[in-house]
Amino acid sequence: MSDYEHKHVTVVKKLLNSEGLSVNLAGLSLRNPTMLASGILGYSADALRSIVDGGAGAVVTKSVGLKPRAGYPNPTVVQTSCGLINAVGLPNPGINEFVKEISEAKKVLKVPLIVSVYGFSAEEYAIVSRKAVESGADALELNVSCPHVKETGSEIGQKPAILAELIRKVKATVEKPVFVKLSPNVTDIAELAEVAIRSGADGIIAINTVRAMAIDIETAKPILSNKRGGLSGPAIKPVALRCVYDIYERINAPLIGCGGIMNWRDAVEFMLAGATAVQIGTAIAIKGLHIFRSVVRGIAAYLKKKGFKEVSEIVGLAHRS
Numbered sequence: 001m002s003d004y005e006h007k008h009v010t011v012v013k014k015l016l017n018s019e020g021l022s023v024n025l026a027g028l029s030l031r032n033p034t035m036l037a038s039g040i041l042g043y044s045a046d047a048l049r050s051i052v053d054g055g056a057g058a059v060v061t062k063s064v065g066l067k068p069r070a071g072y073p074n075p076t077v078v079q080t081s082c083g084l085i086n087a088v089g090l091p092n093p094g095i096n097e098f099v100k101e102i103s104e105a106k107k108v109l110k111v112p113l114i115v116s117v118y119g120f121s122a123e124e125y126a127i128v129s130r131k132a133v134e135s136g137a138d139a140l141e142l143n144v145s146c147p148h149v150k151e152t153g154s155e156i157g158q159k160p161a162i163l164a165e166l167i168r169k170v171k172a173t174v175e176k177p178v179f180v181k182l183s184p185n186v187t188d189i190a191e192l193a194e195v196a197i198r199s200g201a202d203g204i205i206a207i208n209t210v211r212a213m214a215i216d217i218e219t220a221k222p223i224l225s226n227k228r229g230g231l232s233g234p235a236i237k238p239v240a241l242r243c244v245y246d247i248y249e250r251i252n253a254p255l256i257g258c259g260g261i262m263n264w265r266d267a268v269e270f271m272l273a274g275a276t277a278v279q280i281g282t283a284i285a286i287k288g289l290h291i292f293r294s295v296v297r298g299i300a301a302y303l304k305k306k307g308f309k310e311v312s313e314i315v316g317l318a319h320r321s
């Protein structure tokens with residue numbers, strides 16, 4: 001490495017780890033408020049490491065369940081003018097196989113490792129959560145919001161009583177922070193966030209994808225093999241932002257914004273709405289891994305320009321009357 005490159009790397013490292021940018025999420029300490037969203041490159045320890053090298057403050061794995069799942073046949077993703085629609089169908093190797101990646105990732109990563117978990121019952125969520133923690137997860141993210149697999153995901157997350165039971169069960173099983181990822185495809189997301197926090201959740205992620213579809217006008221058929229899928233990317237940012245704003249008014253717990261974050265301005269908007277940290281997914285496919293570094297740089301410059309010393313000073317600022 002040349003002197004110039006060495007200097008550059010040192011400056012970037014300092015920025016990514018600088019104190020004003022660090023945030024605390026229910027005891028999890030993040031060097032900066034950016035996180036990888038579940039399902040994008042989170043399949044292996046190697047992929048997670050490349051995300052951390054890109055600058056992320058924490059990583060979330062692809063959602064993992066009790067048993068292996070093949071997912072849906074192709075096509076599973078379709079690009080639209082304003083984002084992606086996916087119905088991948090939660091493909092994963094099952095927790096018994098995935099524990100190897102978790103323990104490998106735990107060894108090599110220097111940022112919190114959050115494992116995303118799904119199940120078809122409260123018991124399944126609890127078993128997968130226990131195995132994830134035993135193999136090295138620093139925290140859990142409960143996927144109660146996947147819009148395209150029956151009897152799990154949003155079918156669980158929109159039923160308050162079932163959601164409450166599931167969170168209590170997981171909290172009784174593990175001693176790590178438990179975050180709950182909610183769906184926007186409900187009437188009142190803030191009510192579900194309240195239920196989740198009252199049932200013991202340590203924080204909320206808002207949002208998962210928005211139910212959507214695309215039709216091929218030549219064949220006159222839905223493009224996705226599953227017909228319906230979930231929309232992500234720029235189109236859903238205003239929806240996600242409104243969800244975060246609504247939830248912030250109702251709960252007093254860490255909130256993580258997710259949905260259509262493409263640059264640092266989007267990230268700052270989510271913080272002003274009430275998010276302590278943000279997750280980034282689709283933007284990685286469009287802009288590459290450096291999105292994390294560039295968002296972190298932008299947030300740092302914004303804080304400086306506005307005279308703030310810490311991220312916490314801007315969290316929820318848009319709620320001032």
Ligand SMILES: Cc1cc2nc3c(=O)[nH]c(=O)nc-3n(C[C@H](O)[C@H](O)[C@H](O)COP(=O)(O)O)c2cc1C
Pocket residue numbers: 037038039040062063077084086088090116143146181207208209231232233234236258259260261279280281282283
């Ligand atoms: C291809 C793809 C796969 C995804 N898989 C998961 C998943 O396994 N678990 C989950 O909770 N969310 C999953 N998501 C949703 C993302 O984590 C995120 O909530 C959503 O895409 C909105 O953020 P974005 O606009 O930054 O992508 C997936 C999204 C995409 C595009």
